[in-house]
Amino acid sequence: xxxxxxxxVVRPATLDDWPQIWPVVRAVARAGxxxxxxxxxxxxxxxxxxxxxPPRATAVAVSGHRLLGVATMGPxxxxxxxxxxxxxxxxxxNARGRGVGRLLxxxxxxxHREHGYRGIQFNAVVETNTAAVRLWSDLGFVVVxxxxxxxxxxxxxxxxxxxxxxxxxx
Amino acid sequence: xxxxxxxxVVRPATLDDWPQIWPVVRAVARAGxxxxxxxxxxxxxxxxxxxxxPPRATAVAVSGHRLLGVATMGPxxxxxxxxxxxxxxxxxxNARGRGVGRLLxxxxxxxHREHGYRGIQFNAVVETNTAAVRLWSDLGFVVVxxxxxxxxxxxxxxxxxxxxxxxxxx
Numbered sequence: 001x002x003x004x005x006x007x008x009v010v011r012p013a014t015l016d017d018w019p020q021i022w023p024v025v026r027a028v029a030r031a032g033x034x035x036x037x038x039x040x041x042x043x044x045x046x047x048x049x050x051x052x053x054p055p056r057a058t059a060v061a062v063s064g065h066r067l068l069g070v071a072t073m074g075p076x077x078x079x080x081x082x083x084x085x086x087x088x089x090x091x092x093x094n095a096r097g098r099g100v101g102r103l104l105x106x107x108x109x110x111x112h113r114e115h116g117y118r119g120i121q122f123n124a125v126v127e128t129n130t131a132a133v134r135l136w137s138d139l140g141f142v143v144v145x146x147x148x149x150x151x152x153x154x155x156x157x158x159x160x161x162x163x164x165x166x167x168x169x170x
Numbered sequence: 171x172x173x174x175x176x177x178x179v180v181r182p183a184t185l186d187d188w189p190q191i192w193p194v195v196r197a198v199a200r201a202g203x204x205x206x207x208x209x210x211x212x213x214x215x216x217x218x219x220x221x222x223x224p225p226r227a228t229a230v231a232v233s234g235h236r237l238l239g240v241a242t243m244g245p246x247x248x249x250x251x252x253x254x255x256x257x258x259x260x261x262x263x264n265a266r267g268r269g270v271g272r273l274l275x276x277x278x279x280x281x282h283r284e285h286g287y288r289g290i291q292f293n294a295v296v297e298t299n300t301a302a303v304r305l306w307s308d309l310g311f312v313v314v315x316x317x318x319x320x321x322x323x324x325x326x327x328x329x330x331x332x333x334x335x336x337x338x339x340x
Contacts, residue, residue: 029249032249032250035249036247036248036249036250036251036252037248037249037250038248038249039249041249076320077206077294077320078206078207078208079199079202079205079206079207079208079209079211080202080206080207080321080322080323080324081206081294081320081321081322081331082206083322083328084317084319084320118319118328119317119318119319119320121317121320123293124247124251143315144315144316144317144333145313145314145315145316145333146314146315147254147289147291147314147333147335148289148335148337149254149288149289149337150246150247150251150254150289150291151250151251152250152251152253153250154250158253158288161251163314163315163317163333165317165318167318167319
């Protein structure tokens with residue numbers, strides 16, 4: 001972002017954001033190195049996963065009209081598991097390394113806190129995605145366990161998937 | 171089961187099994203002590219979760235025409251996560267303690283092995299469900315990690331959810 005680019009703002013997503021979200025989701029599915037998606041992920045399926053309804057929520061990071069990243073948040077499981085949240089994050093390739101992921105993650109943590117969740121669980125953090133693992137660790141998440149070889153990385157072969165957890169003060 | 175009850179057989183489920191599966195699923199959802207389901211779980215949602223299509227499969231344990239238990243099996247995640255399987259099991263309340271769960275679990279392990287999976291992951295084993303934890307351990311599953319307090323048990327309060335994993339020889 002140049003010095004005169006509009007500030008990065010995190011706000012609730014609207015339906016109008018989808019045309020900018022979809023290319024980011026599609027690129028991540030095709031790259032196949034950070035999310036367990038089919039490489040030819042269907043747009044309707046992607047839309048259902050990333051534009052979510054209450055009790056879940058979708059937020060976007062934007063600079064002016066330009067979408068930089070997207071996050072979903074909400075319960076990880078129904079019923080007796082509903083007090084623990086989960087979140088997913090995507091940052092556009094050309095917006096990486098600029099703190100967008102951290103802004104979205106801080107938003108998600110604050111959101112879960114405000115909504116009374118007792119903690120946040122990430123179910124499948126690819127262990128070679130060191131930028132993500134470092135960021136979640138910075139925010140206080142700990143690796144609860146690692147399922148060995150559970151993710152087939154396009155260049156690294158079978159790598160582990162971390163389950164990570166952040167307890168929230170209440 | 172009385173001595174003259176027909177032998178317990180594990181076979182692929184058919185659509186005709188649903189009327190006997192649904193009361194078992196509904197009872198488990200209402201009990202709320204082993205699965206993270208809404209207590210008023212919707213029948214259509216339950217049917218979609220328990221009568222599954224390839225690449226997943228549903229098996230039932232029956233004695234004659236009487237359904238004793240049900241199991242689903244198949245990939246835990248899509249795309250680059252598809253080589254690790256997962257499975258879910260339910261045993262009818264009045265058929266518990268008779269080895270039905272073990273028969274279904276052995277079937278699921280054999281099924282994943284035959285289909286070339288590299289391992290089987292259980293995502294959320296309630297730690298107070300000691301019969302299940304013991305059975306999975308007997309079959310070689312190990313606790314990869316435990317998400318603290320992630321399940322609200324109706325009498326025990328907040329208890330942990332184990333992530334368990336069994337590597338399969340290939």
